[in-house]
Amino acid sequence: MPPGDRQRLEDLEAWVAALCESAAPLLVEGTNDREALRAIGITNRIEVINRGVPLVDLAESLGVDGTTWVILTDRDRKGGGLARQLEVLLRASGAAADHRWRRDLFRTARVREIEELLPYLRGLQDRVRPVGRRVREHFVQG
Numbered sequence: 001m002p003p004g005d006r007q008r009l010e011d012l013e014a015w016v017a018a019l020c021e022s023a024a025p026l027l028v029e030g031t032n033d034r035e036a037l038r039a040i041g042i043t044n045r046i047e048v049i050n051r052g053v054p055l056v057d058l059a060e061s062l063g064v065d066g067t068t069w070v071i072l073t074d075r076d077r078k079g080g081g082l083a084r085q086l087e088v089l090l091r092a093s094g095a096a097a098d099h100r101w102r103r104d105l106f107r108t109a110r111v112r113e114i115e116e117l118l119p120y121l122r123g124l125q126d127r128v129r130p131v132g133r134r135v136r137e138h139f140v141q142g
Contacts, residue, residue, distance in 0.1 A: 005124055005127050005128050006128050008108060008109070008110070008124055009121075009124040009125065009128050011108040012108050012109055012121060012124065015101075015104060015105060015108055016040055016041050016042060019042060019044065019070070019101055020041065020042060020043050020044060022044070022070075023044060024044060024068065024069070024070045024098065024101075025044060025045040025046070025047065025067060025069055025070065026042070026044050026045065026046045026047070026069070026070045026071075026072055027046075027047050027049055027062075027069050027070065027071050027072065027073075027086060028046055028047075028048060028049065028072050028073070028114055029048070029049050029050055029073050029074060029079065029082065029114070030048060030049075030050050030115075031048055032114075032115040033048075033072070033074075033113075033114035033115050034046045034048055035115075036114055036115040036116070036117045036118050037072070037114065037117070039117075039118045040117050040118055040121055044070075047062065047069075049073075049082065049086070055085060055086065055089055056089055058089075059086065059089035059090050059092070059093045059095070060089075060093045062090065062093070062095055063090055063092075063093025063094040063095035064093075064094070064095075065094075065095075066094050066095055066096075067095050067096075068095065068096040068097070068098050069086075069090060069095060069096070069097055069098065070098045070101045070102070071083045071086055071087070071097050071098065071099055071102055072101060072102050072105070072114055073086075073102065073114075074112060074113045074114060075106045075111070075112045075113070076112055076113075083097070083099060083102065087099070109121075
């Protein structure tokens with residue numbers, strides 16, 4: 001097992017649990033990102049950014065009640081630019097943007113795209129936990 005895998009797994013599992021506990025609504029780039037977050041256990045409300053609606057209109061519809069939105073865009077130039085643009089638009093529409101979760105995720109997980117989270121998490125689990133133990137944990141929890 002590579003050094004640090006156990007800590008990365010614990011940190012990522014803690015990140016998932018804390019994000020779910022926060023109940024904060026999330027913004028992601030596409031439907032594959034939403035599906036990946038659901039697959040790793042995220043239960044929060046998730047809105048997709050790239051759904052054919054201009055960003056200004058999306059931000060206005062999301063800013064109605066002054067909600068703080070967690071922005072989980074990919075860790076690339078496009079995702080970073082989109083996150084900054086959304087922050088400005090959300091603020092102008094009465095909402096707020098939270099980048100902390102995105103920053104913490106990419107410090108913990110060695111992925112560049114949100115949709116890579118499930119295979120990354122499974123890979124960590126395979127290296128850190130024997131298969132029999134993971135199966136037992138699944139059935140005990142589920």
